[in-house]
Amino acid sequence: MKFNTVLDNLKIYEAGKPIELVVREYGVDEKDIIKLASNENPRGSSPRVIEAIKKETRKANLYPDDSMYELKEGLANKFKVTNDNVIIGAGSDQIISFALQAKANKHTSILMARTTFAMYEIYGRQTGATILKTPSHTHNLDELLQLYKENPSVSVIFLCIPNNPLGECLDTKEVYNFLDQIDDGTLVVVDGAYQEYASYKDKNKKIDVKDLISKYPNTLYLGTFSKAYGLGGMRCGYGIADSTIIKALHKLRSPFNITTLSLKAGIEALKDEEFVQNCIKENFDEMIKYEKFARDNGFNFIPSYTNFITLKYEDDRKSSLIAQNLLKKGIIVRDLGAYGMNAIRVTIGTPEQNSKFFSTYITI
Known part of the structure; x- marks a missing residue:
């Protein structure tokens, strides 16, 4: 059977290894496994969200409110915009797909940092567009601007603020100076999946949507409930933009694109900001321990504005081997070798999980 040629060189996104796989392949008891690979909130979800989901299961036979009015209203109030500025997706990556379907094709180019969220490229290649990347792994705005000026075909630019999978973050002033030089006809996607963390750590990184x-x-701003709000399993994200952009994206959205439970979870999560702030505070309290651990053990790290940290190796230690050895001990991390980096990405866990990571790491 023949398929569209754009699939020929399309890589499959590799998600963090599930706990069940480690149990099967390495025989580690499930209770001894800690997953520090997918940047999930280790403290789980808000108790009020859990209670709301339990009650909402009574409506499992019913389609969700496709207008998503209450969730849009909550987001509009949070960001001081209107409902017409908001679109809801099954994770913010679904909205990435909408944006690229709306703006990219085989005659256009998509611009991004060399190492950033893999779905930008995967969805981009599905449109047949050319992918342009900077020489630098992290966001280098001078390089992005140069590539933009050299390639009039650029229709979409991605800025991941802060950046996944590395953790660095641009200052808001830098972003605005960059946007001042971009043509109005070019869509700039500002991915704020980890903005709650960045704006807590440094107000100079905060994006006022x-x-x-x-x-x-x-511009199209992306947000998600998968990280700070602890709803990765609910698959609920959003986009905020000028109403003309949102109207265009809605033409690509299928009806009932998130579940009844996801919708309810998002609505309730917005009402428990105290839970979110407590999670973020603990995250950065624990991150300090990782920074000290790296210094004490002779390897580098990228200062992070997220809920994960990238540990870099510049000697004969190989990230793939380190990740594999940790896996055998029941600790799941993300090897960044596929990005051409000798590094691992570690989600900041609970104090207990982090202590286990440190004590296990020195034994491998």
Whole structure:
């Protein structure tokens, strides 16, 4: 059977290894496994969200409210925009797909940092567009701007602020200076999946969403409930942009694209900001331990504005071997070898999980 040629060189996204796989392949007892690979919230979900989901299961036979009015209203109030500025997706990556379907094709190019969220490229290649990447792994705005000026075909630019999978983060002023030099017809996707963390750690990294889309009507801001809100399993994300962009994206959205439970979880999660702030505070309290561990053991790290940290090796230690040895001990981390880096990405876990990581690491 023949398939569309765009699939020929398309890589499959590799998610973090599930706990069940480690149990099967390495015989580790499930209770002894800690997953520090997918940047999930180790403290789980807000108790009020859990209770709301339990009650909502009574409506499992019913389609969700396709207008998603209550969730849109909650997001609109949070970001001081209107419902017309909001679109809901099954994770923010679904909205990435919408944006690329709307703007990219075989005659256009998509611009991004060399090492950033893999789905930008995967969805981009599905459109037949050319993928352009900077020489630098992290976001180098000078390189991005140069590539943009050299390639008039660029229709979409991705800025991951802060960046996944590395953790670095641009200052808001830098972002605005960059956007000042981008044509109004080019869509700039500002991915804020980890913005809750970045804005907590450094106010200079905070993206004011209303200000962003007001000053730059060609921008699309992405957010998610999968990280700080602890709802990775619910698959609920959102996009915020000028209403003309949102109207275009809605033409690509299928009806009932998130579940009844996902919708309810998102609505309730927005009401428990105290839970989110407590999670973020503990995250950075624990991250300090990782930074000290790296210094004490002679390897580098990328200062992170997220809920994970990238540990880099510049000697004969191989990240793939380190990740594999940790896996055998029941600790799941993310090897960044596929990105051409000798590094691993570690989600910041609970204090107990982090202590186990440190004590296990020195034995491998």
